[in-house]
Amino acid sequence: MISFLSQLKQRNKLFFYYGLFSFIGCFIMMMLYQQQPFIVAGANAWAKPFKFFLSIAVLCWTMGWLLHELNEPKKVRMYTIMSVVMMTIELVIITWQAANGRLSHFNQSTPLYGALYALMGVAILTFTCWTAYITFLFFKLKSDTITPNYLLSIQLGLLFFVIFSFEGGVMSAFNKHTIGGNDGSPGIPLLGWSYYLGDLRVAHFFGIHSLQVLPLMGAYFTTSKKQVWLFGILYFILVSMMLLQAFLKVPFIEKAL
Known part of the structure; x- marks a missing residue:
C-alpha cells in the first residue's frame, strides 16, 4: 500500500x-x-x-x-x-x-x-x-509500456464511465432519481436506493465505477484483448439491464412491505 x-x-x-x-x-x-x-x-x-x-x-x-x-x-x-x-x-x-x-x-x-x-x-x-x-x-x-489487454480495459472503462456519467442528465431531466414515485421512499442504508421504486442511481453507480472495475480486470485477471472485450460487453449489458430495471419501476433490491 x-x-x-x-x-x-x-x-x-x-x-x-x-x-x-x-x-x-x-x-x-x-x-x-x-x-x-x-x-x-x-x-x-x-x-x-x-x-x-x-x-x-x-x-x-x-x-x-x-x-x-x-x-x-x-x-x-x-x-x-x-x-x-x-x-x-x-x-x-x-x-x-x-x-x-x-x-x-x-x-x-x-x-x-x-x-x-x-x-x-x-x-x-x-x-x-x-x-x-x-x-x-x-x-x-499506442503504448509499449503496458499490455494491449490492460490498455483496452482502460479505454473501455473510461468509455463506460463517460456514458453512464451522462445518465445523470436523465435524472436532471426528470428532476428526481426514482421512477414510479417521488424521491424519499425507504431504501438501502447509506446508499439510499429505493426498496419499492425504480432507482436510476443504481446503473449510474455501477456504470461510473467501470472506471475501476475494468482496468483492474484487465491488469490482473485477463491475458488477451478478447477476454477484456468479453468482460466489458457483459458488464455493459449488466449495467444497461439495471437502467432498464429502473425504467420499469422495479427496485434493485425489493423489500417486502
Whole structure:
C-alpha cells in the first residue's frame, strides 16, 4: 500500500493530495452522519456528501494512476486542475446544503438553490465532456509500456464511465432519481436506493465505477484483448439491464412491505 501511494504521488501529485483531502472529508461526513442525523427527503442529510467525498477520492486516485500512461503532461495537468475545480464546486454546494438540512440535487425551491443546482450541473457536464476528450486520447494511444489487454480495459472503462456519467442528465431531466414515485421512499442504508421504486442511481453507480472495475480486470485477471472485450460487453449489458430495471419501476433490491 505504501508503495502504491508513493507511485501515485509521483504520477499525479495534485490528484493524490485532492484524493487524500476527499478521504478525510469522507471520514468527517461519516462522523456527522452518526452524530447529527438530519433527515432530508427521507434520508440522513450527511449521506450524500459522504458518498460524494468517497466517490471523488476514489476517482482522483484512479485517474491520477491511469493518466500517467498518456505521456501528455501538459494536457493531463490542465485536465487535473479543471477536475479539482469542478469537484470542489460540487463538494462545497453539497456539503453546505446538507449542513443546513436542505437538498442539493433537484432543489429548485428558491432562485438561489436552483442556481446552485444549475452550477453543479455545469460543473459535472464540464468534467464529463473533458473526460470524454481524455477517453479519445486513450483510444489514440499506442503504448509499449503496458499490455494491449490492460490498455483496452482502460479505454473501455473510461468509455463506460463517460456514458453512464451522462445518465445523470436523465435524472436532471426528470428532476428526481426514482421512477414510479417521488424521491424519499425507504431504501438501502447509506446508499439510499429505493426498496419499492425504480432507482436510476443504481446503473449510474455501477456504470461510473467501470472506471475501476475494468482496468483492474484487465491488469490482473485477463491475458488477451478478447477476454477484456468479453468482460466489458457483459458488464455493459449488466449495467444497461439495471437502467432498464429502473425504467420499469422495479427496485434493485425489493423489500417486502
